[in-house]
Structures are given as structure tokens and as C-alpha cells.
Amino acid sequence: xxxxxxxxxxxxxxxxxxxxxxxxxxxxxxxxVVEVKAAIANLVADFDGIGGTVRxxxxxxxxxxxxxxxxxxxxxxxxxxxxxxxNSTKLSQPALETLAVIAYKQPVTRSQVSGxxxxxxxxxxxxxxxxxLITEVGTESETGAILYGTTDxxxxxxxxxxxxxxxxVSALLxxxxxxxxxxx
Numbered sequence: 001x002x003x004x005x006x007x008x009x010x011x012x013x014x015x016x017x018x019x020x021x022x023x024x025x026x027x028x029x030x031x032x033v034v035e036v037k038a039a040i041a042n043l044v045a046d047f048d049g050i051g052g053t054v055r056x057x058x059x060x061x062x063x064x065x066x067x068x069x070x071x072x073x074x075x076x077x078x079x080x081x082x083x084x085x086x087n088s089t090k091l092s093q094p095a096l097e098t099l100a101v102i103a104y105k106q107p108v109t110r111s112q113v114s115g116x117x118x119x120x121x122x123x124x125x126x127x128x129x130x131x132x133l134i135t136e137v138g139t140e141s142e143t144g145a146i147l148y149g150t151t152d153x154x155x156x157x158x159x160x161x162x163x164x165x166x167x168x169v170s171a172l173l174x175x176x177x178x179x180x181x182x183x184x
Contacts, residue, residue, distance in 0.1 A: 005039045006046075006069035013128055018156055019066030040067055063161040091131075094118045098124045099133060103154070104169055107137050128153060133157075 013020060022040070023038055026033040039058065059072050071079050093097065100119050101113050111157030113121050125148065128134045137149040155161060 001040060001179050003042075005029065009028060009036070009039055012062065013067060013069045016068060018064075018153070019064040019068040021066040023182060024066070025103060061159065064156045065161070068156065091127075092124075093120075094119070095124050095127055099128055099150075099154070102128070102134050102161060104165060105149050106149040107165075108149075109143075109145040110139055111145060113148075130142055155176055 009025065012028065019033075021032050022036050025040075025066065026036040029036065029157075044060045045051060046058050047056045048055050055072075057072055057075050058069050060067055061070050094117075097117060098113055101116050102108055105112065106115070110125055113125070125134070132151055132153045134148050134154070135151050136146050138147045139145065140147055150163065155163070158166075160166070175183060
């Protein structure tokens with residue numbers, strides 16, 4: 001059964017550019033968290049076509065500590081070209097490679113990333129920090145070098161709620177080797 005609360009949640013989630021926590025949604029809507037949680041569960045079921053409704057081309061996922069609407073995975077290929085043609089801020093191949101090293105090896109210093117990639121990554125690191133995909137997470141005790149890690153924005157953009165959901169590196173390598181060394 002449709003409720004006004006569910007329609008309000010739909011409206012908020014359609015325009016949200018980052019996951020919305022139950023508490024923040026409850027605060028904005030001035031409703032108890034338990035009601036918002038139940039309405040979210042109803043929306044998930046509704047979007048998934050449970051209970052006689054039509055399964056939508058989008059779904060409501062819990063990622064990055066909150067809820068956000070995403071294109072259903074089965075329609076990724078259909079919307080990929082549209083999204084890519086509209087996205088003027090694509091990352092370069094070196095930026096994607098650097099981002100992958102940081103995601104899998106974090107916390108990691110700039111020099112460690114340079115060593116793995118065998119190129120200078122100073123400009124790429126600045127770009128990734130500027131776009132909010134990585135951040136400084138501390139300093140190395142021995143050298144004082146800045147340590148970098150990924151942000152919640154990266155998780156959100158990837159549509160995952162944890163780095164544990166990244167695929168294993170070895171599966172991505174042509175020779176099936178173990179990927180990065182186990183040192184870090």
C-alpha cells in the first residue's frame with residue numbers, strides 16, 4: 001500500500017547524490033526512524049516487484065552507510081553509453097590504475113604507488129584527491145610520508161558498501177597470478 005512517506009522518500013532519494021542514512025531521512029521528514037526503516041523496506045520490495053508490483057529498472061540499495069537509488073544491474077549495458085556520453089569528467093587510464101592500486105593496497109604512500117605503477121603519480125594523486133575519490137588517512141611513522149586511502153564517494157560511485165566487495169586482483173590478471181604482493 002502506497003503511503004505519503006514512501007513518496008517523500010522516493011523524491012528525496014531520486015535527487016540525492018550520496019547515500020542517505022535512516023537517521024538523516026527521519027530527521028528531514030520529521031518521522032521516527034522505525035517508520036522510515038519500514039517505508040524503505042516497502043520501497044525495496046515495491047521496486048523489486050514483490051507483492052504483485054512491476055519490477056522496476058532501478059533498485060534501492062544500502063551502500064556507504066545509507067540508501068540510494070541505482071540502475072538495476074541487468075540494465076547496465078543499456079545505460080552505459082548514455083552515462084558515458086554525459087560524463088565529461090571521466091578518469092584517465094593512469095588515474096584509474098592509480099585508484100585501483102590505492103583501493104587494493106591502502107593505506108599506501110605516494111612513493112609506494114609510484115613503485116607499483118613504475119611512473120610518477122604526483123599529478124594523478126592530486127586529481128584523485130581533488131575529485132574526492134581518495135584522501136589523506138595518516139602519515140607513515142618511519143618516514144612521515146602521507147598515507148592515502150579511498151573515500152566513501154568512491155564506494156558510492158562503485159555501488160558497493162565496502163572494499164571487501166572489490167573483486168580479487170588475481171582474477172583480473174591474464175596470467176592468474178596472485179596480484180599485488182602480500183606485504184600490505
